[in-house]
Amino acid sequence: MMSCNRIARLFADHRYERLLEEVLANGREPGLAIRLRLADAAGLSAAAVGFALQRACELHDAPGPLVTRLADALLDLQHDDGLFGTSIATAAAIAGLLSLLDQVSPAARVDLAWAAMVGIEALAERQEENALIDGDPVTSAFVAWQLGHRSDFVARIRYGEFVEALMQAGVCAEEPAAALTGMARVALTTAA
Numbered sequence: 001m002m003s004c005n006r007i008a009r010l011f012a013d014h015r016y017e018r019l020l021e022e023v024l025a026n027g028r029e030p031g032l033a034i035r036l037r038l039a040d041a042a043g044l045s046a047a048a049v050g051f052a053l054q055r056a057c058e059l060h061d062a063p064g065p066l067v068t069r070l071a072d073a074l075l076d077l078q079h080d081d082g083l084f085g086t087s088i089a090t091a092a093a094i095a096g097l098l099s100l101l102d103q104v105s106p107a108a109r110v111d112l113a114w115a116a117m118v119g120i121e122a123l124a125e126r127q128e129e130n131a132l133i134d135g136d137p138v139t140s141a142f143v144a145w146q147l148g149h150r151s152d153f154v155a156r157i158r159y160g161e162f163v164e165a166l167m168q169a170g171v172c173a174e175e176p177a178a179a180l181t182g183m184a185r186v187a188l189t190t191a192a
């Protein structure tokens with residue numbers, strides 16, 4: 001099991017690739033196509049910290065110093081365009097921020113709420129004419145896995161078209177209401 005002490009040690013040592021590997025091995029093992037995209041240098045640190053923040057929030061009901069350090073690191077990793085590098089890294093980072101905001105009042109961390117909102121808007125802008133994020137079914141499946149259950153994300157994209165595009169791409173074969181809730185399974189098994 002991935003402990004907060006292990007997360008803290010890897011984070012402090014800036015061993016982002018190892019941090020990402022260990023958090024993913026702890027019940028979030030995605031397929032090769034997604035692992036390769038997560039390891040992309042443009043978003044590796046944000047993806048690792050985003051997943052680490054999600055895991056740390058799962059381990060503790062109330063945020064502690066580690067959670068605060070991880071969240072603050074994500075704020076530093078967010079680019080001026082609202083993204084955290086790649087779209088996949090952005091989804092992981094936003095999911096981490098939202099995990100923390102689920103535990104505290106958004107008013108207590110307006111900076112995190114703002115960063116999440118700006119990130120969601122940036123991802124929504126990457127929804128292409130074919131309704132997929134970056135025009136890509138694998139990226140879209142991952143984004144749906146991380147954010148598809150979040151009403152603030154769903155409200156910003158062309159949701160019906162998004163689910164239909166995922167279904168047409170063969171990423172999911174369920175009806176729209178169930179499609180995004182089952183996206184964890186889909187994103188974990190999708191291959192490029």
